[in-house]
Amino acid sequence: MTTSWARVETICPTRCRVCFRPWTACTMRAVATCIPQSVNPRAQPMKNFTPNLRKRISRRACLRAASLFPTAGLAASRASATVTREGNVHTVDDVDTPAVVIDLDVLEKNINGMQQVCRDAGIDLMVHIKTHKVPQIAHMQLRAGAVGICCQKLGEAEVMVAAGIDGDVLIPYNIVGRPKLVRLARLAKRARMTVAVDSEITAKGISEQLRKDDASVRVFVELDTGGKRTGVQSPQAAVELAQKVSKLANLELRGVMTYPSRLETKPFIEETVALFRKAGLPMEEISGGGTGAEARSKEIGCTVHRSGSYVFEGLKRISASRNPPNPDTCATRMIATVVSTPTPDRIIIDGGQKTFQRGPRRGYGHIVEHPDAVIYGMSVEHGHVDVSAVSHKFRVGERLSVIPDHQGITINHHDEAYAVRKGLIEDVWKVAGRGRVQ
Numbered sequence: 001m002t003t004s005w006a007r008v009e010t011i012c013p014t015r016c017r018v019c020f021r022p023w024t025a026c027t028m029r030a031v032a033t034c035i036p037q038s039v040n041p042r043a044q045p046m047k048n049f050t051p052n053l054r055k056r057i058s059r060r061a062c063l064r065a066a067s068l069f070p071t072a073g074l075a076a077s078r079a080s081a082t083v084t085r086e087g088n089v090h091t092v093d094d095v096d097t098p099a100v101v102i103d104l105d106v107l108e109k110n111i112n113g114m115q116q117v118c119r120d121a122g123i124d125l126m127v128h129i130k131t132h133k134v135p136q137i138a139h140m141q142l143r144a145g146a147v148g149i150c151c152q153k154l155g156e157a158e159v160m161v162a163a164g165i166d167g168d169v170l171i172p173y174n175i176v177g178r179p180k181l182v183r184l185a186r187l188a189k190r191a192r193m194t195v196a197v198d199s200e201i202t203a204k205g206i207s208e209q210l211r212k213d214d215a216s217v218r219v220f221v222e223l224d225t226g227g228k229r230t231g232v233q234s235p236q237a238a239v240e241l242a243q244k245v246s247k248l249a250n251l252e253l254r255g256v257m258t259y260p261s262r263l264e265t266k267p268f269i270e271e272t273v274a275l276f277r278k279a280g281l282p283m284e285e286i287s288g289g290g291t292g293a294e295a296r297s298k299e300i301g302c303t304v305h306r307s308g309s310y311v312f313e314g315l316k317r318i319s320a321s322r323n324p325p326n327p328d329t330c331a332t333r334m335i336a337t338v339v340s341t342p343t344p345d346r347i348i349i350d351g352g353q354k355t356f357q358r359g360p361r362r363g364y365g366h367i368v369e370h371p372d373a374v375i376y377g378m379s380v381e382h383g384h385v386d387v388s389a390v391s392h393k394f395r396v397g398e399r400l401s402v403i404p405d406h407q408g409i410t411i412n413h414h415d416e417a418y419a420v421r422k423g424l425i426e427d428v429w430k431v432a433g434r435g436r437v438q
Contacts, residue, residue: 097337098351100417106331128308131408133433135163155436185213194218210250220257225265235271261288261297292316312407325366325403332407338398349383365402
């Protein structure tokens, strides 16, 4: 039997290795879907697979085949670099469009740069993976020194844990409802899970399910320090909720978290810490967040900082006026093709709202080759570009590199991304966390 592997639409064994549900009911179908290529599963129904074959397919092999298992680093993937699903060696010029490519040099610079920023500030970094949703990038961040990962949704956490991340995993989101609580309990047996709560109802629901399933998680009380989203509204409310959490079974009170980190929140946090200590409550961690706010987190008393956008945008957030999209700090490119040149002042590219995003606040993207060209509008599948300020004469079939205005939203529209260095494709990464909104 050959040792080569292929991603297919069939799983072995018949139950999902992540959510443990029957394959037909599984919501994690893209995670561990692989069997030996020589079996030719598309030609054979599942019932024809022998028990011995199933035993020989390890979880690790499944994850590797799905491009989710961590390698020793990018160097390990370069041994088979530039091999795509067709088995051909490719450069960026060969990929079909529209396609997401990630510049590895910029990505690595951003990862190492942020780690150094936090190291200099004397604060731990917990990386938010909702920006990229790619397990390989998460592993790169952890190898660089991050203390854990942060997943906005339970489904993202399931993907990352399935990819071999079994350390600190934070879900800073109120987890409500039995389906999610059951899944949280399963995850808690495979990784060190922390969740955030801002109500007794949420905390009790988590505790009751974990008690039934003999699992435990750590808990942050979330503070609303001006973000006007979720979180308790005062230091007094924080300590009252913390006292209730500390008495609930299978929950370990860890501390507090807030977002975003602003200097104005310092009095709120200081009073909260004082009340916790007076009440004899643990305050092991104070978690702040927001790319570019690492030093502020340290100043207001946080011990760990959550950042995510930096992997694609650089050490500070992209802003049309203060920090416009640029190829030096932005790692992501959308490769698009000119499909029409209806007038001298207008061209159409093969990427629209479903490729980029719908209704951006600041524009759709920056065209690297022609910075004066403006993507002024988008149909569902067409990008409308004003080229009146560009002297270049565009032609049908020409390819352009666009830095999306919001790279995190854009990548969520795509199944995979090409990891590129100096024009050569080194790997093809599955965007395994895309669409995991549950």
